[in-house]
Amino acid sequence: MSQEPIKLGKRESKLRVDPKWADVCLTCGTCAGGCPVTGVDGLDPRKAVRMAALGLDDELINSRFPWVCTLCGRCERACPMGVEILAMMRTARGYRERDEVPGPIHKGTMMSMERGNNLGIPYDDWLFLLADMSKEMEEEGFPGFYVPVDKQGARVITTINSKEPFAEPDDMKFWWKIYYAAKENWTVPSENWEGVTWGLFGGDNESMKEQARRVLENARKVGAEVLLLPE
Amino acid sequence: MNIFELMIEYIKEGRVKIDREKFAGKMATVHDPCNYGRKSEKVFGKAYYEEMRWIVDQICDTWQDTYPTAENNFCCGAGGGAWAMPYNEERIYYGRKKAEQIAEVDAEIVVAPCHNCRDQIMKSLMKEYDLEFETFYLWELLAESLIIEPWSEEEVEKAHAEAEAQWEKFGVELDDDDWEPPE
Numbered sequence: 158m159s160q161e162p163i164k165l166g167k168r169e170s171k172l173r174v175d176p177k178w179a180d181v182c183l184t185c186g187t188c189a190g191g192c193p194v195t196g197v198d199g200l201d202p203r204k205a206v207r208m209a210a211l212g213l214d215d216e217l218i219n220s221r222f223p224w225v226c227t228l229c230g231r232c233e234r235a236c237p238m239g240v241e242i243l244a245m246m247r248t249a250r251g252y253r254e255r256d257e258v259p260g261p262i263h264k265g266t267m268m269s270m271e272r273g274n275n276l277g278i279p280y281d282d283w284l285f286l287l288a289d290m291s292k293e294m295e296e297e298g299f300p301g302f303y304v305p306v307d308k309q310g311a312r313v314i315t316t317i318n319s320k321e322p323f324a325e326p327d328d329m330k331f332w333w334k335i336y337y338a339a340k341e342n343w344t345v346p347s348e349n350w351e352g353v354t355w356g357l358f359g360g361d362n363e364s365m366k367e368q369a370r371r372v373l374e375n376a377r378k379v380g381a382e383v384l385l386l387p388e
Numbered sequence: 389m390n391i392f393e394l395m396i397e398y399i400k401e402g403r404v405k406i407d408r409e410k411f412a413g414k415m416a417t418v419h420d421p422c423n424y425g426r427k428s429e430k431v432f433g434k435a436y437y438e439e440m441r442w443i444v445d446q447i448c449d450t451w452q453d454t455y456p457t458a459e460n461n462f463c464c465g466a467g468g469g470a471w472a473m474p475y476n477e478e479r480i481y482y483g484r485k486k487a488e489q490i491a492e493v494d495a496e497i498v499v500a501p502c503h504n505c506r507d508q509i510m511k512s513l514m515k516e517y518d519l520e521f522e523t524f525y526l527w528e529l530l531a532e533s534l535i536i537e538p539w540s541e542e543e544v545e546k547a548h549a550e551a552e553a554q555w556e557k558f559g560v561e562l563d564d565d566d567w568e569p570p571e
Binding site (some may be wrong): 388 | 390398426461462463468470482485503525532536543545554558
């Protein structure tokens with residue numbers, strides 16, 4: 158039984174790994190030594206780099222390792238040869254078939270593209286929540302507080318982590334209290350206010366770019382000087 | 389500008405006042421998220437480590453770092469979207485290093501300036517590794533220690549008028565008879 162030889166090279170490699178990596182990486186294992194999930198599924202960053210350098214792209218892409226890895230970058234920071242392990246892992250994530258991306262990451266990314274936030278919170282619900290909670294804040298000892306929405310000329314515009322309005326709305330009050338105390342001229346967008354870019358995690362560069370574009374568009378629309386992403 | 393710089397600006401300019409009694413005598417520690425550290429350094433050429441420590445220092449009288457820290461800090465275990473992924477066992481296993489670090493300094497308060505890290509530390513690591521402490525977002529720590537001076541009547545009236553105009557513009561109606569817009 159004959160098998161096609163694996164071709165190596167930047168053009169052939171999905172992970173755009175140069176075969177020189179096989180030499181650049183000293184196989185010292187510093188990356189593996191510093192990674193808390195070394196050994197999970199028999200893999201570690203050093204082995205992942207070898208896989209990529211040896212043309213085992215699909216094996217790495219279809220393994221769980223690039224997803225069990227949290228892209229924390231400790232391995233890369235410690236690498237004496239500057240091997241770009243993070244970019245490689247994230248590229249491997251990006252090559253996963255979209256319907257095989259683990260968990261809600263891909264669905265959330267698509268939801269954000271369609272509805273402006275990862276959890277699909279509707280426009281009316283968002284505004285009602287802000288109005289209702291503004292009133293709550295007043296009752297809790299912050300007289301005059303309200304959430305300024307799409308406020309022209311605001312100095313600070315802030316994004317929101319959708320998990321807060323969805324599940325932990327009171328946690329939004331921490332920043333609100335700070336803004337109140339500082340008498341900040343601030344605002345939140347009525348649309349496309351999501352601050353969590355799941356495209357980053359899923360390796361989906363196009364969605365990530367679009368989300369960044371929306372965040373900037375909102376900031377420019379009101380003429381904000383400061384864009385705050387409290388992530 | 390990022391969250392650290394904005395909070396530092398408010399504190400330095402005296403725009404917010406802090407009650408240092410609030411967390412007095414409680415051992416606090418800080419967690420460096422990968423995104424403000426290693427990744428920020430790589431992408432923007434600047435990591436944020438000292439900024440958080442300066443802020444915590446303004447609020448807490450007792451705190452110490454874990455080891456290792458800053459650029460060598462351990463990830464909470466839930467980064468890169470792992471909090472939302474189905475690999476719970478691996479995520480908890482990953483977090484053992486962070487849990488050990490927290491246990492080593494006998495922290496009563498853990499400060500995390502990241503949603504993801506905070507959730508992993510507060511909702512998972514504490515339970516899985518049988519630890520007792522309170523977890524705060526960095527901005528939550530500041531918010532909870534603020535000395536709030538209510539706005540003047542004039543300021544409140546102005547805000548009420550703005551709020552009323554805004555909610556009307558967006559067509560938001562609160563069906564609450566108790567709440568009355570300003571006269």
